[in-house]
Amino acid sequence: MTHVDPLLQVAGLSKFYGARVGCADVSFDLYPGEVMGIVGESGSGKSTLLNCMAGHMPSDTGRVMFDTRAEGLRDTVTMSEPERRMLGRTDWAFVHQHARDGLRMNVSAGGNVGERLMAVGARHYGGIRSTAIDWLGRVEIAEDRVDDRPRQFSGGMQQRLQIARNLVTGPRLVFMDEPTGGLDVSVQARLLDLLRGLVREMGLSAIIVTHDLAVVRLLADRLMVMKDGHVVETGLTDQVLDDPQHAYSQLLVSSVLQV
């Protein structure tokens, strides 16, 4: 077996809101092609953690080391803002819970997908457009919707568009914040199916924050359970869900409604 370096190394990451704990002393490694789930109830600090890792929010302590293509391991916390933004539109992607936070609602679907390409220097209209149409196809949006604005799309389509917009530059790491939140179950199922396909096909690493255990069961290789800003349990997804050790994990797993 060959040795593989982790893509992302998080060490001692903490964020405090005054005296309150956002997330405290979180450490983990993420390997290429691995999907990590972070679960916990509302207010457990999972979104804070995700935003700190993605550089949307400054963290108070800790390091987020990312294996960049050009320079190897770099601490993204101390990286300069232009470098972080460049990372944010090339190797990283961020899928918001609400599609309208991640989309430009008054720009056409094609423009939304093309923005990241243009931001990294694509200047050929025909090329940008055909790439955008190709990506719309991959997320099951018909080609004739390319000039429609996202506000003319359904919630599920908007979310798929957001995913296309994020993946078009071939990122290696995707942060997802409740990607299926607010969608009805049949739409959720198709979206999850799509995500699973794309993750496998592109060899993506992903960090998925959700309170929906079914989502992590389907997508995540590994699981991290958070409570009050602290990580209380980590392990393989099946292991944590089938044999939870921590009292809170047990509560979380047993709270799922059985249909």
Added chain:
Amino acid sequence: MPTGRLRNDLPLVFAYFWNNEGAGMSEYNFAYLDEQTKRMIRRAILKGLAIPGYQVPFASREMPMPYGWGTGGVQVSAAVMTQADVLKVIDQGADDTTNAVSIRRFFERTAGVATTEATEAATVIQTRHRIPEVPLSEDQILVYQVPIPEPLRFLEPSEVETRKMHALEDYGLMHVKLYEDISAHGAIATSYAYPVQVEGRYVMDPSPIPKFDNPKLGMAAIQLFGAGREQRIYALPPYTQVVSLDFEDHPFEPSKADHPCGLCGATDSYLDELIVDDAGGRMFMCSDTDYCQARRAAGHVGALAEDAA
């Protein structure tokens, strides 16, 4: 006590007494603004010239005209004007429209400077939405009136965010606008206020000049842009590299109406379209009135002027 000689280096309260026998309206300081204000504006101008295309915030004053009528341009003109200057004011290329006439008269009364309609004779030219047809020289200053200085504004409403985007050179969004143009109209439909990139760095709104004028932005004259309501000044030093944004397969094209001027026959000038009767009859004429008049004085005659004769 007063000598009749204008002293502009004095604080306002003294300047009032010293200047009360000056050439202009004696109740005003030279060129309306007080000296501290001019100094503040000059600082902003110098900073703007040092960082071409960068929008310098400045403490824009209330002017005796409404926002949108050139308050930014007037403040910049007042700050750079000396008594020896010759002022020309144009509005969409014309010397004789309301905006141009009233600003010209404003400076005649408050500064007592000489005014002209001849582009070559002017040392300071204040303009709204045009660049004169005659190439400007190194000893001239062109002052633009700017309504909205932020080229990213209609794409990103937050000023905090747009300033960050400029600082980080995060300009992908600008091309999204052009992309949207092509996808909706088949070509870049932006025909005025066409965004440019200055010296490979700042993306700048050249004010709502027609894109026909964009290639002239690298001119020999100093170009100053003043936005009064938005409180921004920016500048282009002489011979600055100014590139209009475009796509490889949809290159930038300066455009004009495909006609000669009806009055002077010029084929190289930017034209206004004029509806002349109720039957849809129309004519095209130079938007630069001084250029058109000078050509006619030199004996050039357009098709419509011939018919009338």
